[in-house]
Amino acid sequence: MKYHEEMAKRKKLHNIVQETKGNIRVFCRCRPLSKDETSSGYKCVVDFDGANDGDIGIMNGGTAKKTFKFDRVYTPKDDQAEVYADASPLVTSVLDGYNVCIFAYGQTGTGKTFTMEGTERNRGVNYRTLEELFKIAEERKDTVTYNISVSVLEVYNEQIRDLLATSPSSKKLEIKQAGEGSHHVPGIVEAKVEDINEVWDVLQTGSNSRAVGSNNVNEHSSRSHCMLCIMVRAKNLINGDCTRSKLWLVDLAGSERLAKTDAQGDRLKEAQNINRSLSALGDVISALASRSSHIPYRNSKLTHLLQDSFRRRFESPNVCAN
Numbered sequence: 001m002k003y004h005e006e007m008a009k010r011k012k013l014h015n016i017v018q019e020t021k022g023n024i025r026v027f028c029r030c031r032p033l034s035k036d037e038t039s040s041g042y043k044c045v046v047d048f049d050g051a052n053d054g055d056i057g058i059m060n061g062g063t064a065k066k067t068f069k070f071d072r073v074y075t076p077k078d079d080q081a082e083v084y085a086d087a088s089p090l091v092t093s094v095l096d097g098y099n100v101c102i103f104a105y106g107q108t109g110t111g112k113t114f115t116m117e118g119t120e121r122n123r124g125v126n127y128r129t130l131e132e133l134f135k136i137a138e139e140r141k142d143t144v145t146y147n148i149s150v151s152v153l154e155v156y157n158e159q160i161r162d163l164l165a166t167s168p169s170s171k172k173l174e175i176k177q178a179g180e181g182s183h184h185v186p187g188i189v190e191a192k193v194e195d196i197n198e199v200w201d202v203l204q205t206g207s208n209s210r211a212v213g214s215n216n217v218n219e220h221s222s223r224s225h226c227m228l229c230i231m232v233r234a235k236n237l238i239n240g241d242c243t244r245s246k247l248w249l250v251d252l253a254g255s256e257r258l259a260k261t262d263a264q265g266d267r268l269k270e271a272q273n274i275n276r277s278l279s280a281l282g283d284v285i286s287a288l289a290s291r292s293s294h295i296p297y298r299n300s301k302l303t304h305l306l307q308d309s310f311r312r313r314f315e316s317p318n319v320c321a322n
């Protein structure tokens with residue numbers, strides 16, 4: 001009993017700390033210049049002197065530098081582990097029954113996919129998150145059992161595609177609201193993952209399927225939102241409490257196409273859809289930040305899908321019946 005009380009206290013304190021840090025946090029990561037950029041004579045125009053305080057300065061060709069403030073700034077020297085360290089406490093919150101969403105936003109080529117997916121030798125937030133989920137689940141196995149499954153989706157031109165589906169379905173995937181108010185996409189694959197070894201295979205299946213669905217992977221990928229959903233069901237073996245929670249990890253479409261007003265045909269349609277969904281995301285975040293009574297989740301597939309993870313997080317965990 002004493003142990004259970006201590007666990008409950010730890011959980012509460014952990015989540016109070018997360019709330020104090022802010023329910024919406026914005027981090028900025030600057031990648032190193034690529035070989036091509038260096039050999040073409042490009043120079044870094046970012047001043048990292050205030051990086052420890054969350055400031056970056058942008059030098060503007062002789063004129064005064066512009067400073068921008070973030071919760072944290074990662075310089076080109078910061079590696080994948082350092083970037084993940086800030087996401088890590090949120091992972092614990094997911095295991096405690098809270099919904100969380102982490103997404104990478106930026107222009108094409110700025111390092112969103114590198115940060116979220118990474119490479120086999122330099123794994124990103126997605127893999128590290130699942131690795132930590134399994135590690136903590138193992139540590140808690142005497143008191144809580146966890147059931148973890150993953151879905152991988154792509155939103156392209158406001159259409160949802162299941163990247164884990166083995167055969168293409170002609171049925172349009174739609175978002176539905178379940179009885180208890182949570183949102184889901186009927187018919188999508190929810191792959192149950194038992195341990196970290198299975199995870200990389202599932203993530204690769206999603207990634208490869210994204211490639212198969214397009215003629216030019218890079219061209220296509222920067223115009224679609226790639227969304228990994230980790231669903232956690234927990235059962236407390238001491239008091240029988242059950243929770244169900246969701247963590248969304250999203251690699252957003254490249255944002256620079258918004259400016260390309262000369263696009264026509266398919267490119268124009270893509271640009272308009274990216275534009276619409278990214279501004280819908282901006283509207284939702286701004287409504288949440290100003291604690292508006294109406295949050296316009298339904299203005300895009302992206303925000304509609306993320307709705308459960310955007311709801312104010314620390315009101316209460318998602319307790320469910322089992």
Ligand SMILES: Nc1ncnc2c1ncn2[C@@H]1O[C@H](COP(=O)(O)OP(=O)(O)OP(=O)(O)O)[C@@H](O)[C@H]1O
Nearest residue numbers: 031032107108109110111112113114115221222254
């Ligand atoms: N922090 C980093 N350190 C080293 N290389 C990086 C880093 N970030 C990105 N890169 C490299 O920069 C290139 C572009 O990165 P990436 O593909 O992740 O960009 P992106 O923002 O996802 O682009 P897109 O919107 O087109 O999908 C890749 O070759 C990647 O390996």
